[in-house]
Amino acid sequence: MLEEYSEDCNLIPVEKLQAAIRRITLTRSAVPVLCGSALKNKGVQPLLDAITLYLPSPDDCTHDFMSWYKDDLCALAFKVVHDRQRGPMVFVRIYSGMMKAQSAVYNVNKNCTERMSRLLLPFADQQVEISSLSPGNIALTVGLKQTATGDTIVSSKASAAAAARRAVRSEEKTKDRKSQDNLVLAGVEIPEPVFFCTIEPPSVAKQFDLENALRCLQLEDPSLKLILCGMGELHIEIIHDRIRREYGLETYLGPLQIAYRETIVCGSRASDTLDRTMGDTRHQVTVELEVRPLSEDIPLIEYSANLPSSVNSYKEAIENGIHGCYLTGPLLGSPLQDVGVIVHEVSVLPGTSMTVVSACVSRCMTKALKMSEKQILEPMMSLEITMGEDHLSRVLADLSQRRGNVGAIQDRLDSKVVLAHVPLAELMGYSTDLRTVTSGTATFTLELSNYEAMNPQEQNSLLRKKGLV
Template sequence: MGAFPWHGRGPVVALPPGMRCMSSNLYKIPTLAKNNTCSSLRGARSDYRQLQRFSTSRTSQNGALDRTRNIGIIAHIDAGKTTTTERMLFYSGFTRRIGDVDEGSTVTDFLPAERARGITIQSAAITFHWPPGEVDETSGPQTGEQNEKAPRSSYPHTINLIDTPGHADFTFEVMRSLRILDGAVCILDGVAGVEAQTEKVWNQASTYRIPRVIYVNKLDRDGAAFGRTVREVSTRLGVYPAVCQIPWFHGGNGPFVGVADAINLQGLRWKEGEDGRTVKMSNLEQLEAEEPALAAELRRARIALVELLSEHDEDIVEKFFECEEDHLAVLPADIIASLRRCVLDQSSRIVPLFAGASFRNMGVQPLLDSVVNLLPSPPEAPDPEVSISGVKGGLRDLLSGDLIVEQSKKASVPAKGKQPKRKHGALQSSSRDAISKLQSCALAFKVVNDAKRGVLVYVRVYSGSLDRNSLLYNTNLQISERAPRLLKMYANDAVEVDSIPAGHIGVVVGLKQTRTGDTLVSYSGNKATPPEPLISLQLRPIAVPPPVFFTSVEPHSLSEEKRMHESLALLLREDPSLHVSVDEESGQTLLSGMGELHLEIARDRLINDLKAKASMGRIEIGYRESTLGISKPITKLFDKEIAGRKGKACCTAVVEPLDEQSTPQEQDEATLLDETYDGNQIIVRAPGLQIDRSSRTDEETSPFLPPGMDTVTFRTALQNGAMAALARGPQFTFPMHNTRVTLTINPATDLFGNETTTSALSSAARQATAAALQDVQFGAGTTMMEPVMNVIISVDEASLGSVVHDISSSRGGHIISLDEEVPLAGTDAAGTSESALEEEAPPPIDPSRVYAPPDPFETPSVGEEIPAAASRPRTIIAKVPLKEMVGYLRHLRSLTAGRGTFVMTVDRFENMSAQRQKAVLTELRGGF
């Protein structure tokens, strides 16, 4: 056993620094002078980019596309996503030093808020090559007979990597990144196992049919349990973990020193305290001599891996029989090929699983090899769904013309059933001509407002090539914009390029209208508008999740209000999961989002980056007031001069409660108005008012009405007066709700000719209604009402009892139903469409059939398997007062270990109990 620079396949010869060995191929890489204080990070990136020039040649795009990987890092918060990304950049030669999250020196976490909190807030895109070297489309495992068995990791590949957030508040940031990826690496904390956000992003990746591999991190920490984590993968994520590596603990129960590779039957050991570039490799015979227990477990891992693959892949069964049914004799290349087939097969539930400790620089290089070997290239990824003129299909069908022909047939059928053959053929021909002239099709999946470069639009190009200065047509907004500059992003650094080929991720600078989720197409001829049917082309849009946390935003002065709303518009363009609304009652501007941290970051962006002079405060809840009894008929005479003109009118009002059980008023000829406004019913009656409908005009008149006044003006004046009185309750000054007002006017006694004006009628109706409300207050009284939300909470079985008790006892809500199905109309609290997943739910996996190596110091509590019933999803439908839902998200997460989610909509206003009314009034009065 000897020390060698990492090369991915068995040891060959020791190389001098700066050289890399893979099989028989040598690749020159930049010297990583970690201790050289004179070398800067920016200089290393410049050298790296000179080595890896971004090729825009049309002839080399297809070859380079096979050696391209668009991957994302997904995980729960603090699982090690950014730490793993930093090691990937270091080993690929992109950086000269390893960044540290705690020091705030990482490449991908470049925002001040990210470095201050030590978390990822917005996804960062970065491009590097693995193995280090320039991608050559003429070489690779697909060319040459001598390279048939060579792994893909023997040849340099371009990796476009996106480091995504792990906090639940930034789920939408993960969603819009996932939808444009071809593969993903799911990182698990070896101590915590499968956590709440891991399950959420895993389900989102399943929705978009993204192939994945799993990396169990932090195995160097105390309490790490690799075997327990493997079993949790099967029970909580519902997949078969194909254990490709097992942890190597020194002496069986000592510190974590490396991994044992079940594919290549070798041990990989890193030296503690080094940068991880040098690894000691041992074959199975050497392991048996040094670590017999590890060697025996490695044999069991290889047998379990081959057996699992044999259940889902027929080709590996043939290889197994060719090796005379010897599990250890199956070639590593055959196992890798079988794993790749299972990963790319959407019906397979096998997911490769690897081990490591990124902070200790262990296990990252084999993970990079697995990304290249197992995850798909853009042509191998699932065909993205598109919609064109209402017809849905795959992008490849669109480019081949099949989807266009289907759309043409649908559009060419006339209403009367006549279908001229010539016209149908012309439609097919024009559609094929249109698709043949389509230069590029891209999806804007992220918009960032950069202080130096302006608005950056991140795009994934799906077909053709997006060229600089090309005219892009936005099919969502139906506008055209020119792309003056194109960038290839390296976290917060960038390199300007002339074009972005298909399958790659880039940035367009200078687009003024494009938002997150818009589809961009370019068409030959440089026309502003592409022909039909391309103007209706839509790549799969993002379902924006409903907000669950809200706060108010107030400008420091009226002069700053316009600036604040402009800044909020920029913020919404960046992050569509934020919502801005204006409360009609209080006049407050309300900002809603996915959680407290989400709004805190939005506030920082609003004040520090966009320089808006505003502050966030408490939400003012709009309470209501309702009558508890019927008033006596109250008559009021208005007799006063208004603006120098005498006004006189009389009106009688009766106020009573309005609810579902109240009997409706009888309609007769005397009823001029019977309508409901804002939860209140207003009835206007004028017995004896003779209406003349014989006029040539549409106006209804009456001889009893004052001159120049028609019935429409008459009842509108009375209605406005009643509404003005209902806007302020008699006891608590809140607007009235569930109140019926009946206004009665006798034309003979209550109207006074020219003295009765519209303003006089409104004033009389207002005074009569207000007096009737006062009469109710001194009689049956009034009560406060509060908005009640219809809440749908999704939890697991283990947390069901505590959440139900909290809703019914602590928050004054009542449970409507408990149901195991999720009736969210295809959208969960994270905004993920799960209808496809719930239609054909796969059967649960028996964890006893899953291979998992024993954990050192394993106890029954640690090794206990999670019962399937405890993790079964349950849904609670309840009605809860809005006041109790302010800040509920954080409380729900604490009750459910972070796994609970909810959505809510306004249901109605309900009367408050005396005890609750007293508590709310005390709070509104400042505790007095």
């Protein structure tokens, strides 16, 4: 297009037009727009050329970590795929230094060294083997077994340590603590999963194959957790389908459940004693502790001032027992949130094992939680719906029935955009319902906003539904 325009008008050389577009793109004054159709293979090549011509290379950026690594390798693993013959294949973007085949690299996030056997240049479904690659390029690596999406790859552990020292010196000059953190922990931000379900293999013989498939999928998708937790109904359905297609496993999924949280409204105090004789040894522990609602200025775990110094040798076991309790709340068995603990008394008979101390602390905390006033927290979603004005009233009426809180209604060209805050429990199957209400013309996006307390009526209804009251 630019060549034709330049030749017809005979005014501006195409190189000057491209240089001008690049300048305004780098300053973010304008955004180049290209038309085409991937389905019909039209406009794809100009789009790829435009990426090279107009978008910034690492030399055009002034990120601090590039100066800290200097000429050493620094690359970001942004995608992991699995090949039946080659195993995990990692796509990396190189920001500084040279990446070479048959070399050892250091994964900063996993704190481990791995050996990269091959380096490939991807061209659609074809890969060309190369010996090295320079900054600004994307490569496909073979041999990195532990690397997951979002990990930072550098040349060696010594290189990461040297960069950290330069970051410390820079921090002392600029007083910027965040810069050092960004250096070593570069990656992608993974939101908390909001749905979960159980997944079972078709037989005990296939248990190992299922575990291997899930490990591989977790490297590709860090938002996937076990038991199978994901970002939405479609996310889990896609994972289930991939396990069937790519790994040949006909697995069974349990019912989809929402990832609630639990907290307490007021504090309570409890004590407990655990006395067991195992073999020839008597194990005895007495614990007294208090649970309370947690605010920003209160530490998660506090120790009473009158505790004897001997308790210090049991602190790890005490905190293991407390942290174990945070995983299972007293109402639904969901994780606890915003609950603080004060340890008032710990009395341990000499020779008692650390495992017994942890068990007693966990049992005492469970007792205190059951005595307190409990509250279920439900995930609230930020919902953005784009539709024609004709469907606005029906969409708003539907949101009000879903306990939605509409924050704003905006105009976007000829469309209306509704910004709302809606409980996740009310959005099961929402894509189908929205298509029905708007005759298939509306689109929406969802993002986890926060966790909010359920009102008493909804909480009692949920507990009755689960058969807990």
